Amino acid sequence: MVVSMPSIHTALEHLPSPYETALSQYDRAVQRLDLDDNVKEYMRWPRREFTVNFPVRRDDGRIEMFTGYRVHHSTILGPSKGGIRFSTNVTLDEVRALAMWMTWKCALVNLPFGGAKGGVIVDPKSLSVREKENLTRRYASELIPLISPYADIPAPDMGTGPQEMAWIMDTYSMTVGYSVPAIVTGKPINIGGSQGRTEATGRGVIIVMLEALKRMGRSNPNNTALVIQGFGNVGSHAAAYAYELGFKVVGVSDVDGGIYDANGLNIPKVRDYVAANRTLNGYPGVDHITNSELLTLPCDVLIPAAMEGQLTEDNAPHIHASLIVEGANGPTDTEADDILNDRGILVIPDILANAGGVTVSYFEWVQGLQEFFWDTDEVFRQLERVLIKAYDATASMTEKQGTDMRTAAQMLAIKRVGDALLTRGFYP
Numbered sequence: 001m002v003v004s005m006p007s008i009h010t011a012l013e014h015l016p017s018p019y020e021t022a023l024s025q026y027d028r029a030v031q032r033l034d035l036d037d038n039v040k041e042y043m044r045w046p047r048r049e050f051t052v053n054f055p056v057r058r059d060d061g062r063i064e065m066f067t068g069y070r071v072h073h074s075t076i077l078g079p080s081k082g083g084i085r086f087s088t089n090v091t092l093d094e095v096r097a098l099a100m101w102m103t104w105k106c107a108l109v110n111l112p113f114g115g116a117k118g119g120v121i122v123d124p125k126s127l128s129v130r131e132k133e134n135l136t137r138r139y140a141s142e143l144i145p146l147i148s149p150y151a152d153i154p155a156p157d158m159g160t161g162p163q164e165m166a167w168i169m170d171t172y173s174m175t176v177g178y179s180v181p182a183i184v185t186g187k188p189i190n191i192g193g194s195q196g197r198t199e200a201t202g203r204g205v206i207i208v209m210l211e212a213l214k215r216m217g218r219s220n221p222n223n224t225a226l227v228i229q230g231f232g233n234v235g236s237h238a239a240a241y242a243y244e245l246g247f248k249v250v251g252v253s254d255v256d257g258g259i260y261d262a263n264g265l266n267i268p269k270v271r272d273y274v275a276a277n278r279t280l281n282g283y284p285g286v287d288h289i290t291n292s293e294l295l296t297l298p299c300d301v302l303i304p305a306a307m308e309g310q311l312t313e314d315n316a317p318h319i320h321a322s323l324i325v326e327g328a329n330g331p332t333d334t335e336a337d338d339i340l341n342d343r344g345i346l347v348i349p350d351i352l353a354n355a356g357g358v359t360v361s362y363f364e365w366v367q368g369l370q371e372f373f374w375d376t377d378e379v380f381r382q383l384e385r386v387l388i389k390a391y392d393a394t395a396s397m398t399e400k401q402g403t404d405m406r407t408a409a410q411m412l413a414i415k416r417v418g419d420a421l422l423t424r425g426f427y428p
């Protein structure tokens, strides 16, 4: 048996720290809130953090050790909710930040959930399907003491999707002895998933973008150019919906780099190409650019939909877009936020812009518990209702406070969680 240690130096190379960004956003928001100091301190801390090292049998018979995390930031408003990420960049610091953002996201859109996140340090592309199943099931079984439909409900995130959720649902169900569809969201539809869940985050990004453009007096899609960083579950569905509505998507990218066409890309063709080749590399008839070039392309709307820490003080001064809609969690660090705000660029924060995913996750959880399923129209109608209501509340708070939308959104969310904490009281 050969045992190899996981690579831990990614943790050290991963700068800036997403958790530092999350905390500085938090400190900025609470400073404006009239909240009990004990409550302010309490909410800075993750409630519990779980680290597990576990074995996975590779196809050649070797056993390899992997490291995974699950952080519950808050359970004040209900069971904790949040995705599971498979990526070589996963660190405890990152998972901690993502869990905290889930708390604010759920509170902002008024879902009865706290916030959580999980992650495994692994490149999912380096595993065969069987190895991925082994890894997912073993990680899921390690999570059993922490998860339940009433305690903590995982979902997909970067590097995971419906298939991984099916394996988690099956592993949990086999352990307890009966089927528990509501243990995860983002499941395939044939085992209790919701219509519209796969598209929900990307669609939500565009719903929020439309609302922002409407308020800016720019309602004509034909002369609005979009650039989207990331062509995974969020970016590709956002691109598809924007294209369907008549927007010009001039640039998109994935981990390998970006493509640009000033006249607008044919998004259905780009999606077909990616489905066949698993990369944008080599897509014909367009300019090929780097991810950093993509962010500073001439455009009206920039949608960072890849990962944290993409907009920094280095590129923020060079961004052309007048509107940024954060499809990813934490794509903008605090320095970049200040630069973008000073430049008058409107930033729709992650906890509002990408809340479509967890909103439809909530619908899926409710449908699962009630065993009563909705059609796609109903899902999208309710999704729009929830997001527009949260947008309205955030916009009013922004105006009332004379601040940026991120601070306003976090203030609303933190106040809701803080008030609930005071109502419940500190135990014992």
Ligand code: GLU
Residues within 6 Å of the ligand: 081, 082, 083, 084, 153, 154, 155, 156, 157, 158, 185, 329, 354, 355, 357, 358, 359, 361
């Ligand atoms: N991973 C998604 C997010 O960051 C969805 C989480 C969920 O549906 O629970 O919002």
